Amino acid sequence: MGRPERRPRDERAAAADTDPQGADGRVRCPFCGSHETELYSLFGSQLSTSQYYCRRCRVAFEALKWES
Numbered sequence: 047m048g049r050p051e052r053r054p055r056d057e058r059a060a061a062a063d064t065d066p067q068g069a070d071g072r073v074r075c076p077f078c079g080s081h082e083t084e085l086y087s088l089f090g091s092q093l094s095t096s097q098y099y100c101r102r103c104r105v106a107f108e109a110l111k112w113e114s
């Protein structure tokens with residue numbers, strides 16, 4: 047099969063599509079939609095992501111961080 051090939055995502059399009067940050071600047075949980083999240087780690091599996099923790103689901107997830 048093919049070799050693993052990483053394609054850089056178009057972050058502008060992805061950000062406009064998902065908009066993970068809420069009005070208060072908190073990241074929205076992708077599972078329950080709650081803004082009761084907290085920053086868990088500045089570094090996710092990718093350079094462009096950070097790890098967050100949802101207090102509602104008690105689940106950690108990754109979201110794009112905003113630096114420009």
Ligand SMILES: [Zn+2]
Nearest residue numbers: 075078100103
């Ligand atoms: Zn949640």
